[in-house]
Amino acid sequence: MSLRTTTLGELAIAIPGSTALFHKYDLDFCCGGKHTLEEMAAKRGLEIGQLEQELQQLTQQKSEEENWLNAPLSALIEHIINRYHNVHRQQLPDLITMAEKVERVHGAKSACPHGLASTIQAVWQHLSEHMMKEERVLFPMIEQGLGAHAGNPIAVMEFEHNEAGEQLEIIKSLTNNLTPPEGACTTWRALYSGIDQFIKDLMQHIHLENNLLFPRALRGE
Structure with a gap:
């Protein structure tokens, strides 16, 4: 290779x-x-x-990660829902609350990420609707063996993944690439740390769908 x-x-x-x-x-x-x-x-x-x-x-390093290349698609879907969908549903409301507090308490400071809470709120709304469509429509189609006929809904999901990626870039811009200013309070630091973890989780989530689940489903596996 x-x-x-x-x-x-x-x-x-x-x-x-x-x-x-x-x-x-x-x-x-x-x-x-x-x-x-x-x-x-x-x-x-x-x-x-x-x-x-x-x-x-x-x-050259031995991996302990599960190989999702050959796992049943139903198992991969279950993993995506439990590890990512359900985790995002816990992460984002907490991040919104912290962002609102930081903007309220530190609004007078030049480094304050004004607009961050509303941006995360938009991500939460977008992602909630997205995950619901996957769980109610696309995932059941794939589990029923109809993945090869799911080209249109998969294309929509991939488009929405791209939109989510654009929202993440806005968050990075607002937060100086998730760098808290010198002397930032605990909540401010915890907020940026939490956003960093959310972004890593979301990118892995999208990777599993775009690069593994969707191609395998379209091949009729």
């Missing part, structure tokens, strides 16, 4: 641990998963040789 000419989505599937590396270098492997490593490295101004070396090291 030529690492530099392989898409990020394919690398995320083939090399366990690569997603953490992509997070490290801010490489979008979910919504941007169809772009090659070389393309994304050039976009971010990264040294392609260094990325290839680190990925090569990962291929």
Whole structure:
């Protein structure tokens, strides 16, 4: 496999641990998963040789991650719902509450992320509707063996994934790439830490759907 000419989505599937590396270098492997490593490295101004070396090291490490390439699609769907959908439903209301508090208490400070609470609220509304459509319509179709006929709803879900990715970029911009200012209070730091975890979870969530679940369903597996 030529690492530099392989898409990020394919690398995320083939090399366990690569997603953490992509997070490290801010490489979008979910919504941007169809772009090659070389393309994304050039976009971010990264040294392609260094990325290839680190990925090569990962291929030599034993992985304890479950291989979702061959797992039944019903098991993958159950994992997505339990590990990501249900977790997002806990994460986002808490993040909204903390963001509202930070904006209320620290609104006079120049580093205050004005508009963050409303942006997270928009993410919550968008994601809630998105997950409901998956759980009520798309996932049952796939579990009933109708994935090969689900091209249209899958295309809609992928489009909404891209929209979510754009919302995450707004959040990063509002928060100075999730960097709390010097002397930030505990709530402020906890807010940014929580957002960071949410973003990592959401990117992994989208990766599993875009790069694993949806292609396998469309192939009629």
